[in-house]
Amino acid sequence: MRPRGVSGGKVTAGLLTGGMSFLATGFKNGKTGTEMIPVKSMSSVRTARDGFINTKVSVITSGNTVDFRVSHAEAAQVKSLLTQLILGTHPSQKSPRRAPVALAPTPALPQVDVMAQLAKLGDLKSAGVLTEEEFSQKKSELLERL
Incomplete structure (x- = not known):
């Protein structure tokens, strides 16, 4: 019976196996874990x-x-x-195609009765509430709406 121990063949086999393992996997430095990256x-x-x-x-x-x-x-x-x-x-990451959304037509602005507004402005000017400059400015604004 041969004595049990570490022979040169076992050491060589161990080094070759360890070396092949290192070449396949690299060093393990004990740092393992997870990281979530957006x-x-x-x-x-x-x-x-x-x-x-x-x-x-x-x-x-x-x-x-x-x-x-x-x-x-x-x-x-x-x-x-x-x-x-x-x-x-x-x-x-691709969003599904959606049918274009139809926009509701915008309601028309109520028609302003320019002639009635001008008459009111004239009355305010005659009563002394509006100056000539204020009357002219408001009159121009109303006429631009036409």
């Missing part, structure tokens, strides 16, 4: 290969950059979707 604050999206399996997607916002990893196969789809949302061309 679409209107996103300005661009970029992708970069990140190991054998993953692509890093960077979402650039006003004041921050958020990075996350997806598989190489998903990267193009994610970037396309985010770009459509940023540009406002995603189907979910």
Whole structure:
């Protein structure tokens, strides 16, 4: 029976496995979490290969950059979707076409009897309530309505 312990072969296998794992996933720094970013604050999206399996997607916002990893196969789809949302061309952002709203015709203003108004103005001028200037100004305003 062989003694149990750490052999050179086990150390080599462990290092190779760990190295392959690092190449595939990168360092894990323990910082995980979620962040909600409003679409209107996103300005661009970029992708970069990140190991054998993953692509890093960077979402650039006003004041921050958020990075996350997806598989190489998903990267193009994610970037396309985010770009459509940023540009406002995603189907979910299109408002349904509505029929134009018919405006009700505006009611006509009541016809002013200009002659009756002029007669009243003349009476007010004769009574001394209006000066000649005031009478002339009001008379001009009434005549412009015709």
